[in-house]
Amino acid sequence: MSVLLPSNKSRRQMLRSMMGGGVVSLTLPFLDCLLNANGTALASGAPIPTRFGTWYWGMGHTPDRAVKPKTATGPGIEFLDETKALIPHKDKLNYFGNFNMPLDGRSNYTHFTGWVANRTGSAPEAGGDIPAPTLDLLIADEIGKGTRFRTLDVSSVGISRENYSARNTYNRAAAEVDPVALYDRIYGPEFADPNKADFKPDPEVQLRKSVLSAFTEETKDYMKTLGAADKQRMDQYYTSIREIENQLALQLTKPEPNEACVVPTRPGELGSQAVAKVREMDSVVETHKVMTKILAMAVACNQTNVFNMVFTDNFANVRRVGETYTHHLLTHEEVVDAEKGYQPLTYWFNEKSMEGMATFIDIIDSIPEGEGTLLDNCLIFASTETNYARLHTIDGVPVYLIGGAGGRMKQGMYVVGGGDPITRIGLTTMQIMGVPVQTWGTKSLQTSKPVSEILV
C-alpha cells in the first residue's frame, strides 16, 4: 500500500482506489488469515506465513484432452492425456471448469483480454489496456510488506515485458528472464542468510538508507509544480523508493533462523548457443526448472511472500526444433488431424506446459517447511488467457488453485462454474489470502460470490 496515501484515508477508501475505481465492498480485514491456519510454526517458533504465487502458460488446453468434465462440484479430478503430469498432484490442487468471461460488448483482444479479465476483474477497453491492478498486487499489498521483495516476477520464456502483473497499463514490472541475474538479485551480497550464526548489521547499509532518504526528501519540491497525472507517477516513484528503503532496513535486522532456507547453487552463465535458442521449448523447460528452484527457495527463505512465474507468454512465442511455426501459430494454422480429432503439434506444446506446471509444483513441494512442505503454505493461481486457442475462446478458461494455502483451502476439488463469471475464482483467492474484499470486478464480471466449496 502506498505510504504516500493520506494518513487519514480509511482502509476502505484505499482499497477502492487501488481497485481501479471498480465497485468494491469490503469486509473487515481478517488479518489473522495472513498466518498459517494449521497453527504450525518454524522450528524457531515463528509462525509460517501463507504465500501467494501465480503460474502462467499460454494457449490454454486441447478440448477433450485435458480434464474430464464433471456436472457437479466435488472432490476428484480426472486428468486426461494432456494433463497426465498433474496426476501425482491431484490432491494438492483444485480445478475450475466452465467459468465464463462476459465482455458486455467489448472486443476480445486476442490472447490479451483473457488474462487481463481473469487477473483484474475488468475487461480491457483497448488492446494493451490494463484497467485495474492484478490480483497478485492486491494480495502483495496485504502480505508483501515485511519481506525484502514485495513481489518476485520471473519468466522462463525470455521476454521480460511479458509479465502478467500490473497496477495499470503503464505500471507493469518487468519479469526477470536471466537465471543468473535472478540468482544474484536474491542471493547476492544483500542476502542475509537466516541460518548464519554471526549476523552483523553492515554500517554501510544504514548509510545507504539515510543517503537515499535525504535525496528523496530533497526532490519532493517537484510535486508542487506537476500536473495530476505526473503527480501520480511521482507517487509511484516514491513508493518504489520506500521499497528499497525497506529492503535496506531488513538487511539491518537479523532474520529468524529458518531451516527450510538452503541457499541454492548459482546457475552457470548461458553461452551464446543457449542464448540463441531461449524460446525452444526444451530450453524453456530447462530454464523454468532452474528459475523455479531459485524462486522457490527465495520464498522459503522469506525473501518474498508473492511471486509470479511465466512459463510461456500469452502469444506463446515458443517453438520446437525444426518446426516452422511457433506454438501460437500452430494453434491457428495446424490442421486438426481427422483421425486423432485434435492438432497433434499444438498438443505437444500443451502437454509440455502441463509438465512444466507439474515441475513447478514438484519443486515447491520438495522444500520441507514446518510439519509439511512449502506447498502447504502457498496458494498458487495457475491460469492462461484462452480456453481453446485455435478459436480464441475465453469462456471456460481453465484455472487451477494449487497448494494448501496454510490450511485455508480444500484440495482435490473439481469446481463446476456453470457459466458464472470467472472472477469468482479471483475473489475467492483474494479472500483466502486476506484481502478485505467482498465484491470484485466490473460490469458483468463483477461478483460477490466466492467459491465456498473450497473454503475450509
Next chain:
Amino acid sequence: MLISKVKRYLGQATCVAFVTIALTACGESEPQTGGAPPDMRRLTVEQYRNVVHDVFGEHIEIASRFEPLIRTDGLFAVGASNALITPSGFEKFYNVARSVAGQVVDEDNRAVLVPCAPVDMARADDACSRQFFAEVGRYLYRRPLSESEMETAVSAANEVADQFDDFYAGIEFGLTGLLVTPSFLFIIDETEADSSSSSGLRLTGYAKAARLSFLLWNSAPDDMLLKAAAAGDLHTDKGVERQVERMIQSHLLARGVRAFFEDFLDLEKFETLEKDTIIYPAYTINAANSAKEQLLRTIVDHTVNQDAPYPEIFTTRSTFIDAQLGRIYRVPVTRPDGGWEAYEFPEDDVRAGILTQMGFLSLFSHPGRSSATLRGKAVRELLLCQKVPDPPGDVDFSLFNDPDAPSRTARERLTAHSTVPSCAGCHKLTDPIGLGFEQFDGIGQFRVAEQGAMIDVSGNLDGNEFGDAKSLAQAMHDSPSVPACLTNQLYSYAAGRAPERDEREFVRYLESEFAESGYSLKVLLRDIATSDAFYAVTQPKNKTEDVRAASLNSKTKQERGS
C-alpha cells in the same frame, strides 16, 4: 523561428522576388499552436547510457537491463511520457547507480573524473565535493543544482566520508543519490511565468536545452547549450537557431537520428528475435546484430552524411556489409578483419533499399518461415502510419485449414484469408504488400521457389501495381504517405506525445517544408527544433481522470499478430 518570422514578414506574394535570399523562406509561415501540458519523460536505456558515457566516458559499464517502456502511438518516446518506475524498476536503477558511482571513484578513474583532489583522502572535503557535484550535477540534472540540492549532496558525501574515513566513498554515495532522483531519471519540463504566452507559461531555458539535446543528440545538453540556456539565449529565435545549427553540424546528430529510427522502426524487437537454426543454419546472433546495424548504418549515412532524400532509403543500392551479412546476401566481402565496408548492390540485383535488407526481412518473419502478413503490417503501421485493425476474436481457422489441399506458398495460404470476410478486412491491407517480399525467406535469403512452387511476388500498394520487391520499394519511394508518416512520427518523438488537435495544421506545414527541402531529414529536424510549437506549453492538467482517459485514447496496442 527566424525563418518562420522572415516568411511571415515577406508573405507569399513577395516570396518570389526574394527567392535568392532563402529558398526555404518561400513556404508557408508556421501555424500557431497552443502546445501541451508540461511533460515528464523517463530516460530511455539509450539516453541513460549516453548521458553517463558523455559525462564520465564510454569505459563506464552499464550492465543491467532497465524496465522496458510501453510502445504508445507507435513510439517508445511517447510511452516514456507515461512511464512509471515500479519497485523492481527502481531497484535496477539503484543498482546501476551504485555501479556507475563505484566506477567513477575507483582508483583508475578518480584522478580524471573527480575534478579536484581532496586535501586529505581520509576525510571529508567540503570544497572538493562541492566542485564535483556542481560540475557533474549540472550535466545530470540538465541544469545547475539548487543550493538546497547541493547541500544535500555535499552533506551526504561528508557524512559518509567521515564514517568511512574515505573522501571518495562520500563522492560515491552522493553520486548514487543524484543518479536515482527524479531530476535525473525523468526529463522534466520545468516552466516559468511568461506574460507573452497565451498560457502564461514557458519552458525554462534549461528545459528547452534538454528538449533540444535529447531530440538531436539523444543525450543531455553539453556545456555550450547549458551556457546558452543560462544566458537566456534559448528564449530568442537567434539563440535557438545558433544552437540548432551547431548541433545539426555535430557528429552527435548521427546518434540522435539513429535513436529515432530505432524507435520508429521498432528495432527493440531485435532483443527477442530468434530463428530456428535447423531451418536457417546461416542465422546466428552475430548475424542478427549485424542486420540491425546495417539498417541503422544505411539510414544514418543516407539521411545524415549524404543528406539525401528520405524516400530514397527504400531504393538506395548503397549500404554497408560485414562478413556475417556477406554470407546471407551471398556477396564477397573484402575486409579481412570482418569489419564494415561500404557496398553497392548491382543495378540488376534483387535488393535495393532497407526493406530488402536482412534486418527488416528477418524482424518481421516467424522463427521458421517468412510472413507476408507481418511484413505487410510493419510497412502499413510503421512506415505509412496506417492502423491495421486488431484481429477479430472469433475467427474460425478451420475455414483455411484444408487438409485435402495443402498450400505450398504463402500466397496460396493467404488466399483463404482474403476470401473470408472476417479476415479479409485486415489481410487485404497487409498481404498484398508483404507478398512482394516473399522471394526472401525468414532471414532474408533470396529464393525463387517455396516447397517446389515458383513464388509470385506481384502485388499492389494502394493501387500501384508492382512486380517484385524492387518495384514495391519504388512504390514506397513514391508514396505520399511515406514522408507524411515520418513527419508525424518525428514530431511525436520530439514532443513525447502525439500531435494535439490544434497541431495538425502545424504538422502539415512541416510536411510541406519537408517536401520543399527535397525531403532532407536535417531540414525537417531543423524546422521542428526551431519551431515555436516544439516549446509551447499550456498549464498542467489537474484532474486525475485525465490519466485514464489519456491512456484509453492513446491507442496503445499489443503490436503482434492474431
